[in-house]
Amino acid sequence: MAANDPFTAPISRVAGDAAPTDGPVNDTRLRGGRWWKEVGWRHVVGVVVIVYCLLPLLYVLSASLNPNGSLTGSNDLFSSVSFGNFTELFHRGFGQWAVNSLVICVVTAIGTVLMGAAAAYAFSRYRFRGRRGTLTGLLLVQMFPQMLAAVALFLLLLQLKDVFPVLGLNSIPGLIAVYLGGALGVNTFLLYGFFNTVPKELDEAARIDGASHAQIFWTIIMPLVTPILVVVGLLSFISTYGEFFIASTILQSNTKFTLAIGLYQWASDERNAPWGLFAAGAVLAAIPVILLFLFLQKYIVGGLTSGSVKG
Missing domain, CATH: 1.10.3720.10 (MetI-like)
Incomplete structure (x- = not known):
């Protein structure tokens, strides 16, 4: 019987397992400058947008907890906390x-x-x-x-x-x-x-x-x-x-x-x-x-x- 007969091949090969390769494996992961060019800048934009959206909300929340009742007194976020306004x-x-x-x-x-x-x-x-x-x-x-x-x-x-x-x-x-x-x-x-x-x-x-x-x-x-x-x-x-x-x-x-x-x-x-x-x-x-x-x-x-x- 021939050595390459599919009926006598190992079970793993018949099941569809990849055959071992003699050459080097191609690494498709993004690295270095290519990662920053295609993916990294999106993370930066996302962080900037989140900070841009959260800062006014935090400022309003800090002003609501500020007992002085002034906006200038809320420049230091959560410097004083009181629920008197509520x-x-x-x-x-x-x-x-x-x-x-x-x-x-x-x-x-x-x-x-x-x-x-x-x-x-x-x-x-x-x-x-x-x-x-x-x-x-x-x-x-x-x-x-x-x-x-x-x-x-x-x-x-x-x-x-x-x-x-x-x-x-x-x-x-x-x-x-x-x-x-x-x-x-x-x-x-x-x-x-x-x-x-x-x-x-x-x-x-x-x-x-x-x-x-x-x-x-x-x-x-x-x-x-x-x-x-x-x-x-x-x-x-x-x-x-x-x-x-x-x-x-x-x-x-x-x-x-x-x-x-x-x-x-x-x-x-x-x-x-x-x-x-x-x-x-x-x-x-x-x-x-x-x-x-x-x-x-x-x-x-x-x-x-x-x-x-x-x-």
Whole structure:
């Protein structure tokens, strides 16, 4: 029998093990200047960006823990630590402002998701006259910022207060109604692209089984588009949470202020501003947004990309 017969070869060779080589082994690892040219500079850029992002956060945290209440006294980071500013916050109305902001943002986010999902479902599943024109109109209207209508909104709510005081000027429901009025536009387009990724055969199969349009929408479509619903709700929450111009135009009493208006009042007088309180309020105000991102991060990437690559 031949010596090179594959049936008599060693088991390791038949299993696919690499045969020993007589020549030198090629080392593909990057070393020296080549490593710095292809990989090392990225580490340097990453470290610089991290330091650039963390330094302002550390400065604000140091200012919030500084009992002197001045920014110049916080130049030496964490030279003095006290939680007096955080305690003082809740004697200045910060707690009521936080509740107002959370109520406005949560209701607006839920309303935005429901309105946008209903509109996107109609545009995605039905064919009707004026469909393309309506989609284009929503996009064009959204190109103009809502603050351009601040005077008109003020006068409208001022007159509406005599008829429906709940939705009039200086009312939280009125502010929510204004936010929901500009909630379609881009959100509808974002949801529309994602709704198109859901096969229409699912709708047809459910309709054959006797499901109504409402049952198809709530029990079949909505669970399948959860990622984009979460993204739209998160974006709506964040944009409303930090919105100042419209809120300051509509809300006028201290007990109905949002966090953005209340914190601005503290920082508006640059000479006598309580910067320690302002920094402490900014630290606490950032916590809800951070928690939302940590809790919903698994949906964010998929929700933002799926509708654009599968439409």
